[in-house]
Amino acid sequence: MRVRVTRRGVAAAVAALVLTGAGLVSAAATGPAQAAPAPAAADPWPPDDSFYVPPSPLPAGKPGDVLRWRPSKPGPSSKTVNAWQVMYLSTDALGKPNAVTGTVLLAKNADPATAPVVALTPGTHGPAFQCAPSKMLSIGAFYEQPALDGLLGAGYAVAMTDYEGYQPEPKTTYMVGQSMGHATLDSVRAAMRLPEAGLSADAKVAVRGYSQGGGAAMWAGQQQPEYAPELKLVGVAGGGVPADLVQVSLSLEGKRGFGFLVYALMGLDAAYPELKLDSYLNDHGRTEFAKMRAGACTADLLLDYSNRKLIEFMAKSPVLEPAWLARIKENKLGATPIKVPVFDYHGTRDDIVSFRQAETLRNDYCKLGVAVTWKTYDSDHITPIYTGNADALQFLADRFADKPAAPNC
Structure with missing residues (x-):
């Protein structure tokens, strides 16, 4: 499948999304916002970018506690769906408290008291602040809108994290599973603790995502028994899962997806300050990485950095340094079993x-006794963002209906 992306503004991006189902969005950079005093969580927040600035110091509380909220625009579904942006407490990759933003959504005709909750973990959106999934959603430019619509149409409440670091001075921890899993599980806690949503703390919970979101979903599944044991998790669906960052990076160097490789290096550096990525960059790399952080979304990563190589940006490579390898190993999936049924899908091309x-992740999970339903598609990476939706939605429906899983290990 060939995807064409232009930079003619949000309107063109939304049109491409509606017409092709495969839109990738690039937006113009916005200036930094100033932090404002935090009101009580019971009060809605003003409609400006100060919403994304974490309070400093962070207030005391538990992971998943809502720090602030405000009504949100749920994209094209504004007439049929209620949505709230939230900022909630979570835990970073080093085990320290942080604040993460996200969105809680529920169809207006759904009963919040009985609605199951699905954590929808977004795919790659890019390092710049304006790329945050909640921002893309609010302007109608969320490229996974079909997946979201399917969940809402089934009567599920949706908790969609932005992941760590989307703020006016962005420090996104892209591809850091130890952070993504926490942000995902705490988005569900936040949805259940948001009084305006009216959800039940006893609701059944599932997680689903693709690409970066597929990795986040699996991390949430691995972490849930220890990190969020009170959640009634019944299933995890993840597609296009980047389980092993070393093996993924080897296939990106000099290829179409090179921009995702350098973004992953930036994400690791944001999560683990001792890695000191800047010390490896040459002058051109510093300029380009700063430009990425200021304005690059998914389309820019694909278009502007296609077929490039690390040597263009770095005086020396960090990828074989012991400190980097240790952190990468900490963020490799498959060492811990997921205790609930898993739907794992991937394009063979x-x-x-x-x-x-x-395939290795699937085999590792099978060896650990995970109830994995594995499905492959004869496709590239982009296509299953859409073609995998029906299978993932059916898998979740079966889990919520307490139907037995059909693992095929």
Whole structure:
């Protein structure tokens, strides 16, 4: 499948999304916002970018506690769906408290008291602040809108994290599973603790996502028994999963998805300050990485950095340094079992997230006794963002209906 992306503004991006189902969005950079005093969580927040600035110091509380909220625009579904942006407490990759933003959504005709909750973990959106999933959603430019619509149409409440670091001075921890899993599980806690949503703390919970979101979903599944044991998790669906960052990066160097490789390096550096990525960059790399952080969304990563190589940006490579390898190892999936049924799917011709490492994850989970339903598609990486939706939605429906899983290990 060939995807064409232009930079003619949000209107063109939304049109491409509606017409092709495969829109990738690029937006113009916005200036930094100033932090404002935090009101009580019971009060709605003003409609400006100060919403995304974490309070400093962070207030005391538990992971998942809502720090602030405000009504939100749920994209094209504004007439049929209620949505709230939230900022909630979570835990970073080093085990320290942080604040993460996200969105809680529920169809207006759904009963919040009985609605199951699905954590929808977004795919790659890019390092710049304006790329945050909640921002893309609010302007109608969320490229996974079909997946979201399917969940809402089924009567599920949706908790959609932005992941760590989307703020006016962005420090996104892209591809850091130890952070993404926490942000995902705490988005569900926040949805259940948001009085305006009216959700039940006893609701059944599932997680689903694709690409970066597929990785986040699996991390949430691995972490849930210890990190959020009170959640009634019944299933995890993840597609295009980047399980092994080393193997994924090998297939990106000099290829179409190179921009995702350098973004992953930036994400690791944001999560683990001792890695000191800047010390490896040459002058051109510092300029380009700063430009990425200021304005690059998914389309820019694909278009502007296609077929490039690390040597263009770095005086020396960090990828074989012991400190980097240790942190990468900490963020490799498959060492811990997921205790609930898993739907794991992947394109056999995936040119961005290696199919071979995805097969390895499936085999690792099977060896650990995970109830994995594995499905492959004869496709590239982009296509299953859409073609996998029906299978993932059916998998979740079966879990909420207490139907027995059909693992095929």
